[in-house]
Amino acid sequence: MTHVIKRLTAAQLVDLPEWYRYCRHPHGRGALCDERTAFTTHQQYVTGRAGRVTWRVTYVCELHARRFAMLHLIELPAAE
Numbered sequence: 001m002t003h004v005i006k007r008l009t010a011a012q013l014v015d016l017p018e019w020y021r022y023c024r025h026p027h028g029r030g031a032l033c034d035e036r037t038a039f040t041t042h043q044q045y046v047t048g049r050a051g052r053v054t055w056r057v058t059y060v061c062e063l064h065a066r067r068f069a070m071l072h073l074i075e076l077p078a079a080e
Helices: 010-015 062-072
Strands: 002-007 039-047 052-060
Antiparallel strands (some): 002 039
C-alpha cells in the first residue's frame, strides 16, 4: 500500500470545482466535515486475488490530513 499527502497551493485551491472545496470526510453518524480543503490524500492498494492496483484521491481539511498522516506514519507536508 502506498499513502501520500499533498498540500494544495493557493492557485490549486482557487481552481477547485465547488464539490472539492470542502472536506467530505465522514464524521460519526453519517455527518460530513464542512471545513475548507487544504490537502489531498493519495492511496494505492492491491485488491482481490487478481492483484489489480486500485487508487483513491481524497480532498481533506487540515484535521483529517493530520489524522491520515498519523494513521499511516507519514509526515504532513509543510506550508510553502
